[in-house]
Amino acid sequence: MLTERQLLVLQVIIDEFIQTAQPVGSRSISKKDEVTFSSATIRNEMADLEEMGLIEKTHSSSGRVPSEKGYRFYVDHLLSPSRLSNKEIRSIQETFRDQMLEFERVVQKSAGILSDLTNYTSIILGPEVFETKLKQLQIVPLTHQTAVAILVTNTGHVEHRAFTIPQEIEAYDLEKMVNILNDRLYGVPLVQLHEKIFNEVGDLLKTHTRNYEQAFQYLQAALLNEQPAKLYVGGKTNILMQPEFKDLEKVRSLYAMMEKENEIVHLLRSEHPGIHVKIGHENEVDAMQDCSLITASYALGDDQIGTIALLGPTRMEYNRVIKLMNVLSSEMTDTFKSWYQGE
Amino acid sequence: MLTERQLLVLQVIIDEFIQTAQPVGSRSISKKDEVTFSSATIRNEMADLEEMGLIEKTHSSSGRVPSEKGYRFYVDHLLSPSRLSNKEIRSIQETFRDQMLEFERVVQKSAGILSDLTNYTSIILGPEVFETKLKQLQIVPLTHQTAVAILVTNTGHVEHRAFTIPQEIEAYDLEKMVNILNDRLYGVPLVQLHEKIFNEVGDLLKTHTRNYEQAFQYLQAALLNEQPAKLYVGGKTNILMQPEFKDLEKVRSLYAMMEKENEIVHLLRSEHPGIHVKIGHENEVDAMQDCSLITASYALGDDQIGTIALLGPTRMEYNRVIKLMNVLSSEMTDTFKSWYQGE
DNA sequence: TGTTAGCACTCTTGTCTGTTGAGTGCTAAA
DNA sequence: TTTAGCACTCAACAGACAAGAGTGCTAACA
CATH class of the missing domain: 3.30.390.60 (Heat-inducible transcription repressor hrca homolog; domain 3)
Known part of the structure; x- marks a missing residue:
């Protein structure tokens, strides 16, 4: 079990790393307002956290970086529900205010909004036609x-x-x-x-x-003959902006994967309802082992379920993104319900 | 005016560079079968060609690389009409053999074929709806x-x-x-x-x-209200395979450009009928200044004209590609004509 | 006993240097 | 006019070195 202080250190490390993508050193942690003890103490705690497999060094004298296990812990226990800014809420709501209501359009727009707000790549799977x-x-x-x-x-x-x-x-x-x-x-x-x-x-x-x-x-x-189970992708190029993808080879394999629509459909379709986070190697697909995939479901009518997903580096802004997807998926569900209830 | 020998040297340089993407030196030229004179002679010719602006050095003691002007000359005067392989011809014809005829599908498929056969990115613009x-x-x-x-x-x-x-x-x-x-x-x-x-x-x-x-x-x-003038893109990721795009920044700006559908539509729409080649800075769009854009037109019915385009590095296999686009565009025209003539 | 200051150590990063090899330009001879 | 030969240039690579960030450990302190 982790002590209060270890939790704090882990939280700071992950939050910091998510922001900067740089290994986090003990000194920079001790300078944080919410941290009151010295860098030496933090070094000790960090050694423990590393022993537990929650953080890693990139080399023997580097700062620490969250491990996949660390992210997993963070997502499971450390997530502070974040507030969305007014601007974000407005963008989402505007998507659904439009009087022109057509499933394809709304979903396409949603994918766009989601990727714009997060700078990750959004994938929305339409419900089984x-x-x-x-x-x-x-x-x-x-x-x-x-x-x-x-x-x-x-x-x-x-x-x-x-x-x-x-x-x-x-x-x-x-x-x-x-x-x-x-x-x-x-x-x-x-x-x-x-x-x-x-x-x-x-x-x-x-x-x-x-x-x-x-x-x-x-x-x-x-x-x-054919059910094309449509896939709506937004912000494909956002991946290029992430520093973890400065390696062209990774980008290539990721893009290659995204071309295989069938696989993705299969992948997303197999998710149970609710929000799920798959971090790094928790993903079975090879090309996604450096990524996290967050999925959420929305309902269209009574039992027809679609999936929205967000693909980014494991260093993802989990709390903001999860909140965002929660809001979006329920907004989608509500909207679609309102369309088809008068049937 | 260029001598016979200068033409040969230029041709060899460009052909070689198109294949290898490496600067071409005098020695490697002299080793070619069709070249009978020594590297020193070739160096003299190359100096002349450089003076004329047809080839360039990447640094003071490097081999030569075709300049944009060189490519232009090559395309205008040196293009040897290439034969397509049976396999290529078959792929194209199969696209149109399909009994299901729907404009969108055929065009989508054509874009796929074109990018597969060339390893460049194909863009097809549907006719003005x-x-x-x-x-x-x-x-x-x-x-x-x-x-x-x-x-x-x-x-x-x-x-x-x-x-x-x-x-x-x-x-x-x-x-x-x-x-x-x-x-x-x-x-x-x-x-x-x-x-x-x-x-x-x-x-x-x-x-x-x-x-x-x-x-x-x-x-x-x-x-x-709206005419969405559809754009069909194939092989977007092929760009990543080209060595000239190992620089992420270039890829980024190119992808950013391709997201701006309006601009591309406008760009392609403004082309006159027939085959056109725009090399490097001949393109007005900033992001395309390292690329060549080849456009050809097809007809749908009597006067409705669409455009097929191919985007690749300036180091493009011009003769193969041009031949390919010729075949494809006339195949498209014929097919569409056969559909709508019975009207 | 938990915390911290201090110090030696490690590893990355950037800079500088020298070497190698490909390729050129020029000159003089054939 | 062509070519052999040679001096020269430059990119690319490898090794050396210093600076800096960060660690682990130890000993002192509260």
């Missing part, structure tokens, strides 16, 4: 052989896809099919769409449409 | 107070926006308005939409809709 419900399906013919299929969900999400109509199929058949589908599938969650179509609507379609199989196949390829 | 024609307008109500407005163009482009419906306006009014608009505005180019509405359709709307002004205002804000 398939859990949203079908509002409307539609085909807009463009030429004789081409058309656009459009699908609107109850969240205002619009999925669209242009496609070629093969010779054998009349645009009219498609239209008819879409009418039937619209009639029968209104309000059906996208996940159940396949099933519903085969079990309940299939027969109906067959009797009303020529070339049912083909036409349907095309429609399916156009719209129902 | 406003020059496309209205195919269909639609409102899909989500809740009592919210709805999605959808606009489809003849190019298969889908623009959508969710918005709140104010208390005073009935969803029914909007629907009615949309029906009228659809009827009257089919085939109208988006640029003329405003004008047409005010001159020809306005009266009609007023007589048929309550709260015309407000409803219309909302509709306009939702859809007609």
Whole structure:
């Protein structure tokens, strides 16, 4: 167990290092107002803290730097809930004040705000599209052989896809099919769409449409095939500003990782609701072993959950950032609730 | 005017430097098969070439490096049309073989291909959306107070926006308005939409809709306000691989520039049709003064023109890249033509 | 017994110096 | 006109050295 004084020293070291990114020496600690004892005493305490694995030296006579274990302890026990400045609160609220409400836009904006306020990279994962419900399906013919299929969900999400109509199929058949589908599938969650179509609507379609199989196949390829589980990233370049990433190789591997959207989606999707902090090697992804990843969840409607995440160096302003993400995620949840409650 | 031999030396220097990114010395030139004279002779020629400003030294006793003027000369006079490998040709063609044809997707894919094949950063600018024609307008109500407005163009482009419906306006009014608009505005180019509405359709709307002004205002804000002139970027991280960008500061300013989409759109939009090469300081943008920008245009339909661009270090594989962009841009033009000709 | 002053020690960082090697310019001979 | 030869230049690297920051340890002090 740590003494009161050790806690204080650890806190000062981490706070200082988060600010400056420089190893913290005993002298500079003893000069702090809240510290009343001499640098020699602090050196002793620091030796103990190091023995416990909470701090490290970069070389034998350097100041101390928090270890991952140190950050972990800090996050678990030392976090003082920080106040956000008025300006920060205002920026967040303004994002949601906008009367134009569209999921994509708001999320995109949120990602921007989050990265701007923190100078880290924000990643927001939209909720599983398939859990949203079908509002409307539609085909807009463009030429004789081409058309656009459009699908609107109850969240205002619009999925669209242009496609070629093969010779054998009349645009009219498609239209008819879409009418039937619209009639029968209104309000059906996208996940159940396949099933519903085969079990309940299939027969109906067959009797009303020529070339049912083909036409349907095309429609399916156009719209129902793919759930792009969108990722919204903000402040990708903020990483370049962090002194820990002056090494190009690190930047490269981190950027390479961010290109792999699938992996990130998978990573974020697997998080449980609530705020989570993963520090350094707690992250399984190789490229992120010098980073911390903070995730929080927001709700869209009743049980559709999305994730907001913030990626920065392990030397992160944890208390500010966590507060910020708390505010943002609940603001998002509230906003989305207000949109869809009148449904 | 340059002698035959000077041309050869210049060519070798530039080719070599493009490959290795290292200053080229007289000895290494003389060892080339196509070069038959001694290093001393070459040194004399090089002195002349330097006097003409076509090559430079990095320090007083270094090998030579092409100057911007040298690259310019190379591009204008020394470019040998290169053959593309079968693999390259195949990658390009596969992009367009896909039966799913949607402008956004194809362009996105093209950007990917282009950056993959070149290891530079590709930027593709979609054509001015406003020059496309209205195919269909639609409102899909989500809740009592919210709805999605959808606009489809003849190019298969889908623009959508969710918005709140104010208390005073009935969803029914909007629907009615949309029906009228659809009827009257089919085939109208988006640029003329405003004008047409005010001159020809306005009266009609007023007589048929309550709260015309407000409803219309909302509709306009939702859809007609903004043309997002989309930018598709591929291989942003390729820049990091180039040795000339081991300096983080350069990377930073370049990335910062690429975030400013408006500027880039403006930059690319101002290019005339055809292939253009801007080398180093020929670019007006500060962050690009160490880069070359190659632009080519493609046509979408008759007079709607988009731009594809490739951003890399001034030390670029000009002949391969130019060939590649030629092929790609004409492939794009052909493909789009085939889509929309049946209209 | 806990705290602190003092001192020797360690390691980084920056500067300076000398060496090496690649490459040049010039000159004189072929 | 071309080329061999040579003196010269400069970047890059390595080693030496001083300065400075910071530590650990010891002995004295409260």
